[in-house]
Amino acid sequence: MKKKNRLQLDDNGKLKHFLTIEGLNRQLLIDILDTAESFTSVTEQTVKKVPLLRGKTIVNLFFEASTRTRTTFELAAKRLSADVLNINIQASATAKGETLLDTLRNLEAMHCDMFVVRHADSGAAHFIAQHAAPHISVINAGDGQHAHPTQAMLDMFTIRREKGEFHKLNVAIVGDIRHSRVARSQIHALSMLGVEDIRIIAPKTLLPTEPDAFGVHVYHDLREGLRDVDVVIMLRLQKERMRGASLPSEHEYFQLFGLTEEKLELAKADVTVMHPGPINRGVEIDSAVADGSRSVILQQVTHGIAVRMAVMSMAIQSHLPETTGGVR
């Protein structure tokens, strides 16, 4: 925890790398949300760009396939006027350590300023942050089953937009918690921001091995867990991460844990439905709910851009020499 903290923050407590929510603090999370809020007006401009990161080079280093996350990171960087390089690398599992460091050295030689990293192995972004040159910031865009902090922050941003305050909320996260880096980051962020009642709802086989360690309430029955919640976050059933038979069938999963209009009636009347995407219609969520009036799934995508702009500009800022005040 402390080590992560030292790696992520500079000597002045400013964000240098954004690898995980753990080890950060409430004020920093609020600063990210506030900064993101101020970037939302950029989308309303005819020229959807601000000159903040002009002359900076940001590398999207994707060792694992992603569409939404990569494109919103790319768009965020471009709206900040940075130059963006997209590199998709199918990692060879055996030579991974060496490949990673070699790739790093090559990109450093090209004078890049920031790496946005997506990798199938937990800890990959930390590894890169530890070994990257001091002027480089690393943003974790998802590592294995460990963390996906910008996704968690865009979800927090969406919740704050919908509900205003955090502390009185009941938030339920439903589905494949065990394999989900998104859920892990969301739980850390929700609890850091003061949400009192965080529920995880899943069959036993999809729960983390030690759910109690997260300080959450565990439910095995969707109907029971949805009672009076303000926010329900559905997770994608990660078929590609499933090993063996954790589940009977998709159909049966939908019967028990799929979110339908009828089950949603148990939640508060103004419940907000979220999903990090991509959604499996008819598996974890019914189309009527996903496209319904309580769903903010597409707003989440929009908010992802502003939140990523905030994180990128804050992380690059920590490399600036110390001065104070500005000239009017």
Place this chain on the structure above:
Amino acid sequence: MNAKELDIDLALSNVAQTVSTTLEARNIQSPIMIGIHTGGVWIAQQLHRRLGLDEPLGTLDISFYRDDFTRVGINPQVRPSALPLSVDDRHIILVDDVLYTGRTIRAAMNELFDYGRPASIMLAVLVERDGRELPIQADAVGQHVALAEGEQIKLQGPEPLTLSITRV
């Protein structure tokens, strides 16, 4: 540290008067007034009321357009810019509290052009002081102030609005 308070009401009437005559001379109808955060917005609110403009007031936060980001970084308290109407082909009155180096105005114009192509931009400031670093001048000025070394001018508000020169 001592402070000398200036007559803000007089300065506001001066700007309002000059803006009004300039609009008339240039034959401009229904201009859009835009205040620059934070002090400029306070002044713009006053002017907007005094001049009885029909179009809603716009606000700009130029933080993301500053030329010194690489030196000072960003502040999470930045407010989103809010332009209620399209600025395309419209006459704009840009309002700030103090015109000093001119860099804020340059940044504001850069941002404005990212929202569209205005027909014209007029600059109204409550106070103009020396120290320009760019070829920028105001069309309407409430008060010219010459500051001695070590003196600063500061607007405080929004309620009540006060303008004072302090010696540090």
